[in-house]
Amino acid sequence: MEMTFKEMLNAIDGEVIVQKEEINFNKLCIDTRKIEKNNVFLAIKGANFNGNDFAVKALENGASVVIIDEVKFELKEVQNKGTIIKVKDTREALLNLAKFYREKLGLKVVGVTGSTGKTSTKDLIAALLSDKYKVFKTKGNFNNDIGLPLMILELTSEFDVAVLEMGMSSLGEIELLASVARPDVGVITNIGLSHIENLKTQENILKAKMEIATFFNGENTLIVNGEDKLLQNISSNVFKVKKIGYNHEYDVYASNIILREEETEFLAHAFGEEAVFNLPMAGKHNVLNTMLAIEVAECLNVSFKQMVKGLENLEATSMRLQVIKKEGLTIINDCYNASPDSMRSSLDVLSAYKNCRKIAILGDMYELGDESERAHFEVGRYAKDKVDILIVIGRYIKNFKDGFDNDNIIMYNTKEECIKELKNIVKLDDVVLIKASRGVKLEDVVKNLEEM
Template sequence: MKKITVLEMQNATKGVLICGKQDTMIEGIAIDSREVAAQDAFFAIVGEEQDGHIYAKKAAENGCRAIVVHNKQIADEIKEIRSDIAILLVQDTTRALQDLAEWYLSLFPIKKIGVTGSTGKTTTKEMLYAVISQKYKTLRNLGNFNNHIGLPLTIFHLNDDIEVGIFEMGMSEFGEIHRLADIVRPNYAVITNVGTSHIEYLKTRENILKAKMEITDYFQKEDQLFVNEDNDMLSKEVLLQCIQEKKKEDDSYCESFQIITAGESKEADFQLSNRKDLGENGIEFTITNENTTEDFFLPLLGNHNGLNAMLAVAVGMSLGISLKEAAEGLANIESTNRRLNIEERNGIKLIDDTYNASPDSMKAAIDVLMSISGTRKIAILADILEMGDVAEEYHYQVGEYASHKEVDVVISVGKNAKFIAEGAKAASKNTAVIYHEEKETLINKLEEFLKSGDVVLVKGSNGMRMTEIVKKVRSL
């Protein structure tokens, strides 16, 4: 992080300095008192489960230079412990963190890329990083730092060497991406797809599209939106209708930015063709733009990753990176933790895709399972959360899909996962179907059920904690 002063923090957050000096230098931002360093400013963030104010005094004891709080009593208590520390009192610490990140980002004349979508955000972000790093010093979110706290923390890793920033933006309801876009003000935006993730809160896919399109809320006419036009909600016709509606709601909204399409149709600006699934060795495909064509190899599981790759390549070319350079970058990409990672233990091939789940990503993971060589193909599938009133329908469809793809054994786990079992049973008599409402019951039976030669997919929403299943399979 570039050094900043407490005065600059005070101005950016509109805080009140109640203790300490304005010329105190800050070299890092922390929200965890256990990780705070002597040169850091600690923000007492109030989360869903923890209130950072509880740990503010501990952060002070650990030697940080400044503390940002919105609780006056806590501020006074810290002042009693350390009179040398800078204490900023703000209206809301989370908003203050965001405001500081927005100001800090404005110090750097970098190209900014925003990435969102129902599925594939993180993978596409990593592909963008692999492509763009071929030519530019690049920063991107680490891990799942894609929300109202994680994204600002990512920004504080910027320094004067960085030329391009890639910012993944997650959401579950209206307004969330709008706020992240306000902080970042992206020049380029990617929407990977519009599916059914978070449909419990947004009710319709049309609303999901509208929420995703908030990524363009601060666009200027020279900015560019990149989309997978094979997705039914991301055709130019649908997008233009959404843009017109946004313009009606907000006359200041810029509707004249460029839309760049990628897909398997000949009308797409970037055409994807010749996708070939190589199983556990990765995938191959071809991308054509105007009169230039390049063959690609991607060492990641899943033929669907060609769709994510074409978007990364398209953005890269807008930044002056050739198809050949993009291919070289993608050939060296590494898989992301808990996203279709494959490993072998005692003759059992384990596909760990436990980071999260949606109906579309469940089906893509099943495709991956079926592409891996092995004796039995076993899908252990848990609840897809945040599906609301359509949970039964979409879980049932996943079960049907698994049977149609001829998965040998479908094991479903969780309350709504019973509908996966029902769908699988109804679709085929060739697929063995097992249902457990509780993980513990399944865990106790895995050792006697799994055997050498099996290929096992484990997938479910993050809240289902399917990592416990993965841990058990690894121990066999």
């Protein structure tokens, strides 16, 4: 972190209760197991732990500064070991520190949200910008009120642009993230059913995603997927709105789309020019994600030529349509998360494979509330002409089966039951898709397939 101790103290409105004469610090950490010399340890409270319990441990492990909101030690335990700051609330302090730091660095920020495709779009934006700019992007799914500020605090003045993912499960959450990150450009990938259990309607999901533009003015741009029925009519008199899609009415549009087993090619049209993009990613949905990235790059004055060159630097986040080749077996690992829209997209990718037997192993989709049974039925029905064998796991296997309406389905209550029988089902030259919500942890199935 490029800030002084005084700046940090003022940003978090903290009180020094123990001060070591010499204060040297580098980066912030919230896990004592990962503490490095001269880190700042911030004590976060979780559902099953209280970081304040580990203040002394943090100092012993090398932290030079500890930020707490409860004193759970004797002062004599920490004398001369480091500096301790007490704040009203450490989670609030984390947000305030990140907000100050983002303002101090003054770099460009791109915020990305949406029901599905956030991470792939983030990866594509970072790649398309990379030939012109030094780009930072959110790691993994650090996209909530703890993860996003931690990402901001990893930034340095070396970076020109930060591409930050913004997740939510309720109203008000993205507004909070936007108040900290203050994106110059916002991106909404789509409005699906993810989190409808909490938000009840897709209109409320749209309202929650639109919070990314809460602090926008005439200098800001919101980029949306015009092919999404809830986003296609978005407009504003306050900030600029750009839309992407499949025909010429959009600011960026695509033609000549060629879908291959593990890559996608299309012709992009924008700003009176056109260029061919060859994606090392499968699926038509990634054409939409790339067009969102193209519009972001255009907003930041990146040329088509620079975008195409930057695409060579694409680093995709793991467990998202990750293709693994192993001794005649092709595994499509897409088990990071799942929703009805992303399930359909992944099934489309599987169906593009030719001259092989196609197997989909699908698990439960979470946070769908009253839509759960219907959503699993619809995914089962969508899979009917996309796969040769459907294997389903979990609570909604009957709904998958009713939608699939085909004898080529195998049902398991647990992933452990499935793993026991996989070697009797999967054969040489099969292509196997694995997908479910994160909590199902179907990466265990992927691991088993890799070891077969």
